[in-house]
Amino acid sequence: MAFDRIQLADFRNHRATRLDGSARFNLLVGANGAGKTNVLEALSLFTPGRGLRRAQLAEMTRDDAAGFAIGADLVSGVTPVRLGTAVQADAPAQKPARRIVQASGAPLPAARLAEWLSVAWLTPAMDRLFTDSASGRRRFLDRMVLAIRPEHATHSGRYEKALRERNRLLSADRAPDPSWLEALEREMAEAGAAIAANRAAVVGELSARLAVLPDAPFARPEIAVDPASPADADALADKWRQSRGAERGAGRTLSGPHRDDLAVVMSGTGRPASDCSTGEQKALLIAITLAHATLAKDHGADGGRPLVLLLDEVAAHLDPVRRAALFERLDASGAQVWMTGTELALFGGLEGGAAVWRVADGVAEKA
Numbered sequence: 001m002a003f004d005r006i007q008l009a010d011f012r013n014h015r016a017t018r019l020d021g022s023a024r025f026n027l028l029v030g031a032n033g034a035g036k037t038n039v040l041e042a043l044s045l046f047t048p049g050r051g052l053r054r055a056q057l058a059e060m061t062r063d064d065a066a067g068f069a070i071g072a073d074l075v076s077g078v079t080p081v082r083l084g085t086a087v088q089a090d091a092p093a094q095k096p097a098r099r100i101v102q103a104s105g106a107p108l109p110a111a112r113l114a115e116w117l118s119v120a121w122l123t124p125a126m127d128r129l130f131t132d133s134a135s136g137r138r139r140f141l142d143r144m145v146l147a148i149r150p151e152h153a154t155h156s157g158r159y160e161k162a163l164r165e166r167n168r169l170l171s172a173d174r175a176p177d178p179s180w181l182e183a184l185e186r187e188m189a190e191a192g193a194a195i196a197a198n199r200a201a202v203v204g205e206l207s208a209r210l211a212v213l214p215d216a217p218f219a220r221p222e223i224a225v226d227p228a229s230p231a232d233a234d235a236l237a238d239k240w241r242q243s244r245g246a247e248r249g250a251g252r253t254l255s256g257p258h259r260d261d262l263a264v265v266m267s268g269t270g271r272p273a274s275d276c277s278t279g280e281q282k283a284l285l286i287a288i289t290l291a292h293a294t295l296a297k298d299h300g301a302d303g304g305r306p307l308v309l310l311l312d313e314v315a316a317h318l319d320p321v322r323r324a325a326l327f328e329r330l331d332a333s334g335a336q337v338w339m340t341g342t343e344l345a346l347f348g349g350l351e352g353g354a355a356v357w358r359v360a361d362g363v364a365e366k367a
């Protein structure tokens, strides 16, 4: 188990929604535009970052409200931990600017949420993951890494802060102070080497799991970080020191972990995922997500960190054989699963053991 007693207040089209009595499998069923994905988005905010739509806080706040609040019990040990996240407008006329996170009433830096649980998701927007820019794949990779190595968020935060500062110096009119650049590059190099090492380790472990998966009914992907930055702080710092001239011309840092990519190819044919059919790309993504869930389960079991999987409209796009295989593998993963669909019939075989909510117009009623 993971989330229960979920409350959404003024979140998108949910004015005051409660979801009590969750199970391992949780189904949100309702018409288009009912507010199903909004529930998944609310749960995705219990992980560092901007959630599954990468929306601004003001977009997520219900129209005409000043801020939103989400609460949920995290049930993993004996005593549930009450997690909360909320935004408050500083002044009534202003849209909210900052999101706060709490665990059992005490403030918690968002980066530390990863120490409590992992949240992963698949959404229709991710159908373009392999054809869109590298930044989406990098975020996908980093979410997978975070589930296995919670400290990844802290390294990323440190790296990005120093990177922003270095980019600011590189793009300034005045020539940057070399000793200030040196200090920033050292900071970036230490955090960057840790990021590269974490990514390499998790991709290595995940590759080993993918290698033993059956090809059917989902595709079997081979994954790698490519290009991959060296997990060596001195090598990273040297590269940046030598690139200062060229990067000053560009006004930004052109190499490093913030430019790494996740390469995915179809096993057997070696065809890059971006050249595979839409259905094949979806199958590759599902295969990676399922393999990662089993890996996260084994790692999370040590620290009591549950995994929550948010699957938006995934069942609707699979034929009955693949749907049954998906449910079977989800069951084996041990994750708590939240799935959306426009009709209950999509979840044939699960109804018995699943908690079902009918969602309509921003209201969720337990079926």
Ligand SMILES: Nc1ncnc2c1ncn2[C@@H]1O[C@H](COP(=O)(O)OP(=O)(O)OP(=O)(O)O)[C@@H](O)[C@H]1O
Binding pocket: 011, 012, 013, 014, 030, 031, 032, 033, 034, 035, 036, 037, 038, 039, 058, 059, 060, 061, 062, 063, 340, 342
């Ligand atoms: N800030 C907001 N305030 C009020 N309503 C909002 C806000 N943001 C989005 N909505 C509404 O939420 C609804 C969309 O909800 P959601 O995306 O959860 O639908 P869904 O049930 O997943 O639908 P589908 O099956 O089409 O994906 C829309 O009607 C949209 O207008």
